[in-house]
Amino acid sequence: MKGEKLIKKIWNSMKFPLIAIVLGFLVGAIFIIASDNSPIVAYQALFQGSLSSFSSFGETLYKTTPILFTGLAIAVAFRTGLFNIGAEGQYIVGAISAVAAGWYFQGLPHLPLIIAIVISGALAGALWASIAGFLKAKIGVHEVITTIMLNYTALHLSNYIAKAVLNPQVLEGTEKKAHTVSLTDAGKLTKLNEIIPQFEYSSAHTGIFIALAMVFVIYILLFKTSIGYELRSVGKNPDAAEYGGINKTKNIIISMAISGSLAGMAGAVQVAGLLYKVSQTPNMPGYGFDGIAVALVGQNHPIGIIFSALLFGILSNGSRKMQIAGIPKEIIGIIQGVIIVFVAADQMSKILEKRKKAKIKPKEGDEK
Amino acid sequence: MNFTIIIALIASAFRLATPLIFASLGGTFSERSGVVNIALEGIMLMGAFFSVLITYLYGSAWLGVGGAILVGIVTSLLLAFMAIHLLANQVVVGVAINVLAASITAYFLEMVWKRSGQTTSLPKELSLTGNPQSLAFLEKIPILGDLFSRFTPFVYLAFVAVGVSYYVLFKTPFGLRVRAVGEHPRAADTLGINVYKTRYICVMISGALAGLAGATLSLGTISLFREGMSVGKGFIALAAMIFGKWHPVGAMFACLFFGFTEALQIQAQTIGIKLAPEFLQMLPYVATIFALAGVVGKATGPASSGIPYEKGEK
Numbered sequence: 044m045k046g047e048k049l050i051k052k053i054w055n056s057m058k059f060p061l062i063a064i065v066l067g068f069l070v071g072a073i074f075i076i077a078s079d080n081s082p083i084v085a086y087q088a089l090f091q092g093s094l095s096s097f098s099s100f101g102e103t104l105y106k107t108t109p110i111l112f113t114g115l116a117i118a119v120a121f122r123t124g125l126f127n128i129g130a131e132g133q134y135i136v137g138a139i140s141a142v143a144a145g146w147y148f149q150g151l152p153h154l155p156l157i158i159a160i161v162i163s164g165a166l167a168g169a170l171w172a173s174i175a176g177f178l179k180a181k182i183g184v185h186e187v188i189t190t191i192m193l194n195y196t197a198l199h200l201s202n203y204i205a206k207a208v209l210n211p212q213v214l215e216g217t218e219k220k221a222h223t224v225s226l227t228d229a230g231k232l233t234k235l236n237e238i239i240p241q242f243e244y245s246s247a248h249t250g251i252f253i254a255l256a257m258v259f260v261i262y263i264l265l266f267k268t269s270i271g272y273e274l275r276s277v278g279k280n281p282d283a284a285e286y287g288g289i290n291k292t293k294n295i296i297i298s299m300a301i302s303g304s305l306a307g308m309a310g311a312v313q314v315a316g317l318l319y320k321v322s323q324t325p326n327m328p329g330y331g332f333d334g335i336a337v338a339l340v341g342q343n344h345p346i347g348i349i350f351s352a353l354l355f356g357i358l359s360n361g362s363r364k365m366q367i368a369g370i371p372k373e374i375i376g377i378i379q380g381v382i383i384v385f386v387a388a389d390q391m392s393k394i395l396e397k398r399k400k401a402k403i404k405p406k407e408g409d410e411k
Numbered sequence: 412m413n414f415t416i417i418i419a420l421i422a423s424a425f426r427l428a429t430p431l432i433f434a435s436l437g438g439t440f441s442e443r444s445g446v447v448n449i450a451l452e453g454i455m456l457m458g459a460f461f462s463v464l465i466t467y468l469y470g471s472a473w474l475g476v477g478g479a480i481l482v483g484i485v486t487s488l489l490l491a492f493m494a495i496h497l498l499a500n501q502v503v504v505g506v507a508i509n510v511l512a513a514s515i516t517a518y519f520l521e522m523v524w525k526r527s528g529q530t531t532s533l534p535k536e537l538s539l540t541g542n543p544q545s546l547a548f549l550e551k552i553p554i555l556g557d558l559f560s561r562f563t564p565f566v567y568l569a570f571v572a573v574g575v576s577y578y579v580l581f582k583t584p585f586g587l588r589v590r591a592v593g594e595h596p597r598a599a600d601t602l603g604i605n606v607y608k609t610r611y612i613c614v615m616i617s618g619a620l621a622g623l624a625g626a627t628l629s630l631g632t633i634s635l636f637r638e639g640m641s642v643g644k645g646f647i648a649l650a651a652m653i654f655g656k657w658h659p660v661g662a663m664f665a666c667l668f669f670g671f672t673e674a675l676q677i678q679a680q681t682i683g684i685k686l687a688p689e690f691l692q693m694l695p696y697v698a699t700i701f702a703l704a705g706v707v708g709k710a711t712g713p714a715s716s717g718i719p720y721e722k723g724e725k
Contacts, residue, residue, distance in 0.1 A: 074518060077522075078518075078521075078522060126500075126502055128449075128502065128506070174700075178700075178703065178704055182703075182704060182705060184703045184704065185712075185717070187447070187449070187502050187717075188649070188653060188699075188703065189700055189703060191449075191646050191649065192646075192650060192696040192697075192699050192700050192703075193696070193700070194646075195643055195646065195647075195692075195693070195696045196693050196696045196697055196700070199689040199690075199692040199693040199696075200689070200693065202689050203687055203689035203690065206687075206689070207687065325642060326639070326642070327643075332506060332509075332510065335503070335506055336510075339503065371517075371518050371521050371522075373514040373515070373517040373518035373521065374514075374518070375514070376510055376511070376513060376514025376517070377511060377514045377515060377518065379510055379514075380507050380508070380510035380511030380514060381507075381511070383503060383506060383507035383510060384489070384493065384504065384507040384511075386503070387493060387497075387499040387500055387503040387504050387507060388493065388497050388499055
């Protein structure tokens with residue numbers, strides 16, 4: 044009986060994300076047909092290109108790594124009833140701090156240096172998100188607006204630091220570059236192809252294991268500790284939580300800080316795993332926004348997020364293969380957008396269910 | 412600093428502020444009625460692309476502007492439907508529209524022009540980047556004439572839009588209803604105001620204005636469309652709306668201020684400003700955070716902004 048209940052529970056939480064994914068691919072197919080291509084060929088290229096060999100799967104893993112972090116980040120905030128649209132900015136400050144830590148601690152051996160880099164990214168992200176957490180908790184400023192503003196502030200700040208503080212010209216006295224100094228070899232994460240040669244040319248790195256470890260940590264934190272219980276209580280019903288003696292203010296700040304630290308780690312791991320430096324750019328990296336989709340499709344559950352991050356990793360890796368097959372790469376963005384729209388509608392379906400139930404059992408004193 | 416540079420700086424500030432003004436007015440309408448419009452960015456992009464596409468296909472720039480407005484309304488309907496009828500999370504839908512807009516515009520760009528990155532430039536006779544012929548007499552005004560000669564039709568339109576928005580929101584029964592719905596939808600509903608209809612209209616107005624903002628970016632600036640050309644302008648407009656305390660005139664001043672910082676940053680070298688341009692770029696966002704934190708006057712939005720309204724709830 045208990046197993047049956049569990050299966051039903053899992054199915055209920057998976058139902059709407061699955062419908063959203065199917066609809067996303069259907070709408071994508073319409074756009075593929077409109078571009079005079081075959082959806083079958085396109086989707087074959089997409090999945091073959093991202094799953095068919097060690098090498099292509101490795102590339103998918105590499106694309107999955109940062110959004111696994113940001114998806115988790117956004118889910119933690121969602122669980123506390125907060126919308127952290129600022130994972131983007133927290134990623135940026137995490138990345139630039141990783142470079143700074145890599146430079147500052149460059150004498151250290153491999154493992155301690157990696158730890159220093161990842162922790163500095165996490166701290167920077169946590170601090171950056173805490174600005175929004177603090178303003179929300181103390182003054183009641185909506186976190187969506189502050190985190191958006193902090194995203195662009197982070198972008199320009201990072202560009203400035205890359206240009207004027209961590210630039211090779213400043214630190215090493217070489218010519219001016221459009222990017223920061225690079226991490227030393229000791230600060231770089233191991234590539235998976237050094238452990239398993241079959242990964243060949245893929246960029247996959249051990250960062251994926253750090254991400255998976257964080258999934259585990261967050262799962263334990265959210266569901267097996269009192270901290271997690273408090274965070275989730277504030278998310279479910281802040282007033283009831285307060286009556287129950289849970290400090291709402293404290294939990295909002297903690298939740299944003301944890302969320303920010305995960306997004307910051309995404310930036311640090313991306314730097315240590317592949318980029319090794321931060322370039323000046325006018326554009327947002329996009330992992331923060333992808334993380335929103337990952338969190339929603341994964342139903343804000345760490346286990347669900349592993350699968351949804353993998354799905355979005357497949358989409359983003361396969362898009363190149365689709366392009367080689369002559370299909371516009373924008374299809375992927377359209378699929379992603381449609382999935383987010385329909386996942387947003389899933390909240391509606393919950394409300395409809397509630398209404399149906401309310402109709403069956405009309406409550407007394409419905410009117411206030 | 413000589414006089415020509417000052418004129419150039421002011422003119423550039425006005426031109427850069429114009430798309431922000433349209434979009435922030437759009438944001439104001441939407442939020443005043445209780446719907447958060449994160450999608451301004453995406454709707455602007457849609458307007459920017461489709462105004463160029465329609466101008467390119469039909470050979471009339473004003474038709475292109477009309478098309479941008481229409482496309483803006485259509486795009487905003489997705490937000491309206493999801494947010495108002497399906498009670499979806501407005502921020503999530505906004506994010507989705509931004510993702511979709513970036514991809515759909517790039518998709519059609521590739522379909523129509525068979526290239527990616529940017530469209531070809533529109534022919535000169537279809538450009539709206541100069542002072543309109545009908546207002547050429549303004550250029551004869553001493554001193555200020557130079558300034559007017561650098562304006563585009565959109566600059567004048569923006570100020571008209573500010574006036575109209577102010578009038579509609581604060582001097583008409585409709586505006587009163589909008590504000591009531593945004594502050595306390597239940598009370599408004601009790602008084603017989605149709606909450607859903609009011610919100611629909613406001614989100615559509617918001618879409619129209621954001622579409623127009625997009626046309627300003629493409630037709631009114633460089634006569635072509637470039638992928639992702641809104642680069643955060645929708646979010647600056649959102650900031651301006653907050654900085655201007657959800658008031659059309661306040662939003663206008665905030666946009667002019669933000670436009671001026673952008674103009675300064677572009678012309679920093681000619682003027683000889685030593686400050687790194689990155690700090691000027693940061694300014695609008697940092698200023699908004701301070702405004703929200705209550706350091707520079709308290710910015711408080713409409714009470715029910717962002718909360719879906721359900722009839723007969725509670």
